[in-house]
Amino acid sequence: MPTAFLYIRVSTDEQAIKGFSQRSQEDRLMKYCLSNNIEVLEVIFEDYSAKTFNRPAWTLLLSTIKKHKALRPNLILFTKWDRFSRNAGDAYYMIAQLQSFRIYPQAIDQELDLSIPENKIILAVYLATSEAENDRRSLNVKQGIHKAKQEGRWITHPPMGYSYRLFANGQKYIGPKEPEATFVRNAFSLIAQGEQPTCSVFRQMKSEGLKCSNSHFWRMLRNPAYCGKVIVPAFENEKEYWAEGIHEPLIPEVLFLKVQQVLNTRGQKTTTNNNSNEKLILRGFFYCPNCNKRLTGSASKGKTRLYYYYHCVSPCGFRIRADKVHQLFNEQLVMLHADKPYLDLYKDILKHTRRDIFIEQSIIQKTISQSIERLIERILKAKELLLQGEIESDDFLLIKKDCEKRISMMGIELQNAAKKHEIHIKNQYELVLQLSQLSKLMEKSSLPDKRKLLKLILSNNPILTADMWIGNIVNQSVLSVYNLKATTDIKHNADSQKSINTDDAYAAGIIARVAEIENKKGHKTTKTSARNLLSFLLEFARFATANL
Structure with a gap:
């Protein structure tokens, strides 16, 4: 008498509705075995997708077949080929593997004698139809999800809040x-x-x-x-x-x-700086007064401590104490006071660069106020339902308590938003002052920020001299803003045009104002120099804001 394992698989409620329920499959398989005089050795139930053969019950079945030769059946029976697999490639491989153990899979509703070559064509149709149906269902689900997201609907687990x-x-x-x-x-x-x-x-x-x-x-x-x-x-x-x-x-x-x-x-990596860099903050910016080569710096060991020097690498022998240079440089920075027309211009630029902060605060306050109004409306609506007898007094009290708690929390949040707005206004005044307080800004900045500020104000190749004059070491934009005059020629990229990260129409208006200010002073200015000056003020505003 031939023997068989009955393989019963179901994966969705839809299959159960279509007649693929486990009970229905078992009943039909048992009747088939009874009428064909087949002994049932075991009934395997599976609740898993047929996309692959990586299924718990099937894996256990295959393991049993491989390990225990005496327990191998002659047949593995199932109702239809889509109960066996919905992947044609995997199905052919598994059929060949089972046949190597002299076990033959068979679908009782779609019987095929696979020893007949022509029947393999029909098998291919059964398997391909199941696979195509599965792929179509998967594609429909993906398209539905994509369409829902395009419409702005949230379809997964709601995010926190x-x-x-x-x-x-x-x-x-x-x-x-x-x-x-x-x-x-x-x-x-x-x-x-x-x-x-x-x-x-x-x-x-x-x-x-x-x-x-x-x-x-x-x-x-x-x-x-x-x-x-x-x-x-x-x-x-x-x-x-x-x-x-x-x-x-x-x-x-x-x-x-x-x-x-x-x-x-x-997330950006920053390089750490040791104490010697703090002692040699100007290293790499200044040039030798003797040979015009870039100066470096190093420490020299004294009797009681280290002394830091800026010096030239060439044989010219130029060498100067770093602390004296720093003192002199700071004294020059203290003397700088922005010209009033440029101070007024800088105020407008600050408002422009910080407008997003004020817009953000306004939106936050508006959003919170609207939420509070909706909660108040909910309390009033609940009170109306209570008076109409549609809800109980206990329900009304719960709704009221919940809304009042949320209103209280949002009220605190609204107060905090208002305080932040006041702080930003106060900060605006402090930022304007920083244009005339370069020494204080330099002092409170970190080492990387100090170097950014130096790069912003110094000319391309400032010469380091014992009688340092600020007008000889800063760039042309700084000369204009602080109404300085250089006693030596300052080399800068007069023909280069710096990029400006702002609205073109706004930039054009500011450039026109710069030209007007310089014309009133009796100075000639080109469009490029005016654009560079605007770039300096914008970069300074962003730097000062970041370091507030």
């Missing part, structure tokens, strides 16, 4: 969930300020009640869903892009982009 809601038509969407939404807003605001490391902000949020892991927190900061966007991945011939989501953003887009900029900047 959101929960699923239902529209009147029954369609799902995500809406803010408190108190997590407030934690998210606060986290983005703190990161954007750039005053605390990200790990410090995470610990602060955890101490206030945020429940998430460190890795989850980092993913949250990179998720554009919080500014109302949905990522639409690359699909077919389309590139990845952000679609406008139908959900309510927790933060403005400008704040999200600011946070990305802060995170990207923190």
Whole structure:
């Protein structure tokens, strides 16, 4: 009597509805074996996809066949070939492997004698049809997901700070969930300020009640869903892009982009500088007064301590104490006071470069105010339903308590936003003063920032002399802003035009104002020199803002 293993596989509710339920398959297979006088050795149930043969029950079956020769059946029976596999390539390989053990797979509803060559054509049709059906279903799902994302719908697990809601038509969407939404807003605001490391902000949020892991927190900061966007991945011939989501953003887009900029900047590697660099801050900027070669610097061991010198590498022998040079250079910086017309111009440039901060703060305050108004409306609506008898008093009290708690939290957040706005206005005044306080700005800056500032104000090849005059070592833009005159020729790239990272129309207006200021002084100015001066003021504004 021939023996058989019965293989029963089902993977979805849809298959069960179509008649592929495990009970239905087992009943038909048992009747087939009874009518054909086949002994059933074992019944194997599988609840897994047929895309591959990497299935738990099938893997165990195959292992049993390989290890125990005495337990091998003559047949492995299933209802249809799509119960066996939905991948033609894998199916042919598995059939050959089973036949090597003298075991023959067979579908009782699609019987085929595989010893007949022509039947292999029919088998190919059965297998290819199942595989094509599976591929079509997979493609339809992918297209549906892609279409939903294009429409701005969130289709996966809602991100922290959101929960699923239902529209009147029954369609799902995500809406803010408190108190997590407030934690998210606060986290983005703190990161954007750039005053605390990200790990410090995470610990602060955890101490206030945020429940998430460190890795989850980092993913949250990179998720554009919080500014109302949905990522639409690359699909077919389309590139990845952000679609406008139908959900309510927790933060403005400008704040999200600011946070990305802060995170990207923190990821950059910076070189560490030792104490000798602090003692030789001007090294690499100045040139020898004797041979015009670039000066270097080094320490010389004295009786009690090290003494630092700037010196030439050529045989000319030029050498000067670094501390004396620094003292003289600082005395020259203290003397610098920006010319009033340029001070007024710098105020306007600062407002232009910092306008995104003020816009961001305004949007945050507006968003919070609107959220508070919606909560108040919810309380009023609940009160109206209570009076109409549609909800119980206990339900009303729960709604009121929840809304009042959220209003209180948002009120504190609104106060903090207002305070930040006041701080930015105060900072604006301090930033204007820094244009005439280069020595103080230099003193409080870090070593890399000191070198950035030096690169910004010095000419291309300043000569280091014992009687240093600031007008002989700075570039042409600094001469104009501080109304200085050079007693020697300053070599600078007069014909080079620096790039300006700002609006072209705005730049044209400022360049015209620079030309007007210089004409009133009786100085001739070219469009290139005026553009370079604007570039200097813009770069100085960004530098001063970053170091505030």
